[in-house]
Amino acid sequence: MTSARETVLGRVRDALALAPTPATAVPRAYRTGWALPDPERLALFTDRLLDYRAEVHPCTADRTAKVVAEVLRDHGARRIGVPAGLDPRWLDAYDGEVCQDAADIPAPRLDSLDAVVTASAAGCAETGTIFLDGSPDQGRRALSLVPDLHLCVVDLSSVEAGVPEAVARLVPERPTTLISGPSATSDIELERVEGVHGPRTLVVVIRTDR
């Protein structure tokens, strides 16, 4: 008996034999290698994030801990989760409870956290997108998903101007999440509403000298 695999692949070959078409070259005349100076990239990235109603805090690297602590305090986040590889100095000024995540902590326990603080792998200014790839300073995907506030620290040097430049930075095998603003839906009369299942608040701290 022929397996489904053989049958389907056989049908695909038959279909192509019945209607052969010449090989297609892919024209890639779209914009690639787009570069913008730091101030313009920062301005564009910030504009897009604000458009999604994310909260944006540009700062220099030496003020990271201060800004992180202020944001968490302003949002009343008393108990936060962090990935194991997060730079501990970022939390030097925070006086709440810090829970380090581990793979064996059940996801429902993450629901009791007020916020999560992570780093990021890359960014895209044109679309206001942050890329997480599960590196030790970003943690497993559940960690940045379940808590209702996500504070993400992004180095401006990792923010590319356009989508092709940002995608080129990714490592395909890593579990990757693209985040463009807080969770949202357009399902009711096609009007955008922020805040459904993912974090309802996204705060982006952009380190302008890193």
Added chain:
Amino acid sequence: MSTFLGMPARPPRSPYGTGNLRGDEPFPRAAHQELGNGQLRRNLHKATTTIRAKRLNVTGELPDWEALRDAGSAIKTDAMNRLPELLEQLELKVTEHGGTVHWARDAAEANEIVARLVRATGSSEVIKVKSMATQEIGLNEHLESAGITPYETDLAELIVQLAHDKPSHILVPAIHRNRDEIRQIFLDRIPGVDPELDNVPAHLAAAARAYLRQKFMTTKVAVSGANFGIAETGTLSVVESEGNGRMCLTLPDTLITVMGIEKVLPRYQDLEVFLQLLPRSSTGERMNPYTSLWTGVTPGDGPQDFHLVLLDNGRTAALADAIGRAALNCIRCSACLNVCPVYERTGGHAYASTYPGPIGAVLTPQLAGMHAADDDPNSSLPYASSLCGACFDACPVKIDIPSLLVELRHQHTEQAGTTPEKLAMKAAAAVMKRPALYTGAQKAAGLGRVVAGRDGTISRLPPPFNGWSDSRDTAAPPRRTFRAWFASDEGRATLRAAADEHDRGQGESDQGPGEPDRNQGEDGTR
């Protein structure tokens, strides 16, 4: 092994009577009912108008939008040309990264694979990410019959599921419902919902969040579709907005992804094109809030048991058509629905398929066929269009939907054999070949004035022409035909006067660069 034992065989359509690729009645009849629903038309008008403005805004701001469309179109065409090798590569890469790949010839086989995988986990419920493929195969119905409860987690799919309704749009399946109707559905169907719930969209979304939170935290199995499957790396992708996708792809122990074989892309780099084309075309955003990319299984992160079900269900039948196969390039953005004057008025239910709108009208008949002998409702879909071409302009991968519709109409009439319409055309051709007969026929047609109404139109023709007059008024034949007028004294005098005037105009202006011959030609045809 291969079925290459001589002539290639034509691959079969999705088997008749399975899945959700065929309704009970032809489009005109279904559309007639939907058009009577004033609330539906207001909801659709508001939603499609909103989304059209947003889409134009964000596609217009990219300087390279047309180049992206060209690339997107070519990447998909190239992928279809190389489908066997790409599918095998995808299978290899997913397997290398700890996933398991299954193949399904049709809806029934895919449903059975998923049900078996769910049963093997011991779970009696699954959470679902919005997926066209699982809607197409009727997975929810099958799981329910197998004692497994599926929970739709996308807000719109939840609304549709709670209301025991059917999706009516690719992107926003509950587009036919307004906020008041949604509020009522939630009040009636969500256990423990706040009875004070109002109709503010943010509050409605919050009610859905509260209802589904527990399901996300406790359900062990998720089922998803896929927007893209990258052959080069084995990476799969779900593009979404709400975070329900991330929840389903991340929290359960087992993930089962059902993907149509046409969703494969050759290279990871191709994402740079589609991550620009898709969100801007579908929700009119620069980027959708969340896109998940995963490759097999990642230790310590997300489901540790991953299954990919590769689905044919008529896709190879579409692939066997050199023209029609372009419909397989569709990335399900729904831009063609939002710009379609027919969709805007009838809504998605009239198409009676998982795939409504212009793309549905070309995809559905190709996946499931147009069975002439059975008076198949799918045979009416290629006619559910004015061929205005707005869908082609909006399509991010440049699918020439109007040409596909015409081709399918052609195939349908070829299949249909001898019809009254065909006989009438044949008779007309015979008459037109003989001037004397034609003049006589025109005189006879003048009798049509007798049946015309006061407004000079005929609104009801006798069979077999009633199919035409059901949806159109026919102008009554004129009192005198053009040929009769042309041959009359009055006609000759009018033409002479027009010619004199034309000559005078030429003499006065005496324009150098204007091509007099061509001008004349144009005037002559007026």
